[in-house]
Amino acid sequence: MSHGGPVELHGHRGARGLRPENTLPGFVHAMEIGVDAVELDVGLTADGVVVLNHDQVLSPVNVADTGPVQPGDPLYPYVGKAIRDLTLDQIKTLDAGVRRPVADDDPFVLTQLPLDSTPLPTLAEVCALMSRVPDVGLAVELKTDPDWPDSDVAFFAAAVAEVLGAFDLLGRSRLLAFDWRVLAEARRYAPDAGRVALIEAKTLGLGTPWLAGQPPDDPARAALDTGATVLSPERSITTPELVIAAHSLALPVVVWTVNEPADMSRFVSYGVDAIVTDYPDRLRTVLQGHGLPLPQPITEPILH
Template identity: 65%
Template sequence: MVTPRNVPGVTFQNGRVEVHGHRGARGLRPENTLPGFAYALELGVDAIEFDVGLTADGVVVVNHDQALSPLTTTDTAPATPGDPLFPYVGRDIRDLTLAQIRTVDAGVRRIGPGQDGDPLILTQLPLPGTRLPTLAEVCELLHGLDGICPAVELKTDPGWPDDEIRRFVVAVAEVLDAFGLLARSRFLAFDWRVLAEARSHAPQAARVALVERKTLAAGTGWLAGLSPDDPTAAAVAAGASVISPEHHLVTSQLVHDAHGLGLPVAVWTVNDPGDMARFIEYGVDAIVTDYPDRLHQVLTSYDLPRPAPCTPAAHLP
């Protein structure tokens, strides 16, 4: 296994593979919701990974895409009678207010147009009536749970102006700081300008450089002007504390190279137990999964430590 490494906001140690609940426990409960996060905590995770956006009225809310997706959200009723923006599903988060987003039901996953099947529908328990939470509500859920890391992905893209990136990072940092969670938080981003802003405005938090094939394409605008030819070296140059590649990109050589540069590796999204075992043998530091329960079983088979289950003290609405 890998040599111990300590970076701001995160500690990886020899013989330990972290369990990261992807959007909570997306394979088992509705993604990016308080019940989903609570269930992941009850299974046992080291980090809760989730996505955030900034509403038109400046509130940080939890949602995977920049827009409300018909796969995971359903309109119920307008926030005010005759609201010209209704229906809200399909609209960008930053064009909607918190009141408008609060009307959306996020508790039932649906099959999208042109999709033959969705394996998550077969295993995810529907919870109709579940709403999208704010970042503050997630912080309330995690407050007092020592050792649980909020892994917050900021959803932007290269088309965003720099000042919007800065405003978004500052807003997220302010919420985390208000709950005393900033020092154990992780800022995740495919748009690496977020990492630079996080280094300036939240230096005590870890910065996670997300990588997928799309963001490594020639002429990419995702890496803040850095070359995609050597992703690990580019991540170091971007000021990342951790590199987090999609599982298709992860090889034993990539893990070796990253560790040689002092970068822990968090691979996503890994749901097959065989793949989990392979990445453990590669020496990755964390595995992001929709099924924390499956990863627990694999860790047990390797006689590796597992995060303990915990119950949040905060009341779920």
């Protein structure tokens, strides 16, 4: 039942299985392997700067304190605080280069190369990097919650669109969100960018606050009605039926996050349009085995 077309390779948080997540060296490594797009997560600092990090609250798993911005800073230590409560200067003190898992079975600590003293980048720093690389897309996930006021969601979406627009990258970018209010704001502030409706089991429950008022029983139709241009389901809810439903509405399907080769192969057979993975190297091997085209690796040095 595969549609027979190419399957895009998206590097999750860069290449989380291989390099520190949401960092410039991580994105460079993904592009050196060869990806169609890099996926990343953003938040907004207290002083209004768009910065990268997966969680809204800084986690000791992926960041560590190195010292306060100035002696006696009452907000120090910063790990455990919300990004929205910290300034860019405070965020920039953090070391995001070493994974410190809370559980012994963290798969990434076994395969991820530590890079001490790697900071969390701003979205502008990522855009400066990507502007030197032709053809690789950006998949930018905006981290909000349904309890955020609408005005905060709009402000955040506008801030992200402004950065992408300043680097002329809107046409190569997609804005992703579980909180589908972001998609409506993305259509308003970044009409040239794609809009990706993220879904997982917990956001599809009855009375869900995540889907901007849309009913959860037909996620593909709900995503289209919200203004999405792509449906992106978590792997455990990605079925052949869901792929068919989305394709019947001309919605591409991007499944996440798929790290096992057998699962990658299965989703290729389902006819998905893209696969998000922490291990771009593994997915390249699978795509090659299916006779599918591969994105070109970047061979020029791009990180100054």
